[in-house]
Amino acid sequence: MPTAEHEAVVRLFRERPDLAADLLVHSLDVELPDYDYAGIESADLTEVTPTERRSDSVVVFRRKHSDDDPKPVLGVIVEVQRGRDTDKLWSWPMYLTSLRARLECPAVLLVICPNAPAAHWCSRPIDLGHPGLVLTPLVVGPTEVPLVTDPVRAAEDVELAVLSVIHHADTPQGPEILGALFTALHNLDNDQASMYADMVRAALSQEVWDHLEKQLKAENYEYLSDWARDNIARGKAEGKAEGRAEGKAEAILEVLSARDIEVPDSFRDKIRKCDDLDRLDAWIRVAATIESVDALLGEDL
Template sequence: MALAEHEALVRLFCERPDLAADLLTRSLRVQLPDYDYAGLESADLTEVTPTERRADSVIAFRRKSPDDEPEPVLAVIVEVQRDRDSDKLWSWPLYLSSLRSRLRCPVMLLVVAPDAAIARWCARPIGLGHPGMVLTPLVVGPAEVPVITDPGQVAEDLELAVLSVIHHADTPQGPEILEALLTALHNLDRDQAGMYADMVRAALPGEIWDHLEKHLKTETYEYLSDWARDNIAKGKAEGKAEGQAEAILTVLSARGIEVPEDISEKIRKCHDLDRLAAWLRAAATVDSSDALLDDVS
């Protein structure tokens, strides 16, 4: 359920944009300019090109002015990264330059990576070619997120506590961290508590959640919020599509049919289950991968 896992982390910053400032200052020791409030900006960073470019979240920190509109003093692009994606080495510099041009203020890239190996990969400097121009992403991985096991501390910073669960779920302290969060959530109204609990459930891979749930003192967990139910349903559909795509490629490979990278990518990116089912049937009889796409239009 990669989609649900990804969206759960993005949602945290939508609920509290100041979370980006907390991570930058407390976890990464980055000094920020004085500002009055933080708010979401459009995450569409498309330039005048055919390719759509959209970051996970964009947060602008603005300072109030007595005469004019509040002006941005800093903008932060938040990206959630759960695996290696070499395309980001090209798109992240573009995101920054596009946002800097749009808001006319300094910009930063904050990457949230719950896996330690992925966090290290994301933190590698990206050379742009021009002398002196190197982008080094600011990355929050497990080492930068505190372990929070005190329900009182959870109540003071729910979003950071959610990050704590997600980043440390597969450690020996995982059950204790989750128990502290769920205990603190009992003091919130049902809708708000359900939203935060569902974020955690959606963000964790199934096998990790199953392990944690065995150690919980609370009752068996059920999804509470419409947001979670919608995203879990999308995630299940996405997972089914991925399985169909791999089955198609496996059949073609077993039959000795070569599949060029562009066709393989097209099959993997398709989320139309009916089309994928038709491709899977055709994969058993076609003579080439081109014929597969031609037969099912």
């Protein structure tokens, strides 16, 4: 199952497809064809095979023509990879050939790896068997992602700044990188800034986040403005509320299990998805006496 970190990185490319160009050109020294704009397209790369194949994201660079629709000049398969996955040795070549055939233009594979061991594994050439036909993925790992510590640079490329936090949060420069990002976010509209802040919070472990916040407070970084404090506090409050709801839901299920009351999967899912603390408290109180899950939930379902 994709992690929050995985989903955060994928969303960065959806928010700004040109991030793929930044990484290819500036981090990997790949020369791109002339293009007018980049956009996200369908990541479904299934052909006639029965197994569905879907990459994390597909960025297509297009060039405008006076009389025709914009023509694709380069397709980029974007994959986020945290560790070894031998299935990718078979699916990645298929992704490329499928996209190349669909667009009728060159295609490249760009793999984003938040940790060095994954980057090392993913960068190995994949021998396809045909003489001379070898796929070497273009890999962006911690070494290739810059340390964005300047708030001005972070403001110029917010998505790259977010990626920098995700890749380098646990380094000595982590607090400075996060401080630069939050200073930059302070200049965005509240909804957009909150979106990026939420992406960072979701991508980082609680341990790393707590360490970064402690360091930032100790060093009085400018990011600790009213906006940032409010958003961080809100995020923590939401996280704590969500944690309390999950705990109460599990308590209900444990009581029912101890009393040998059968709980269908559909009911179990709805109990776990409930975020109304008062309702969960009410269910806890009656879980010890009811005879069936129907009596517990009544008409709520």
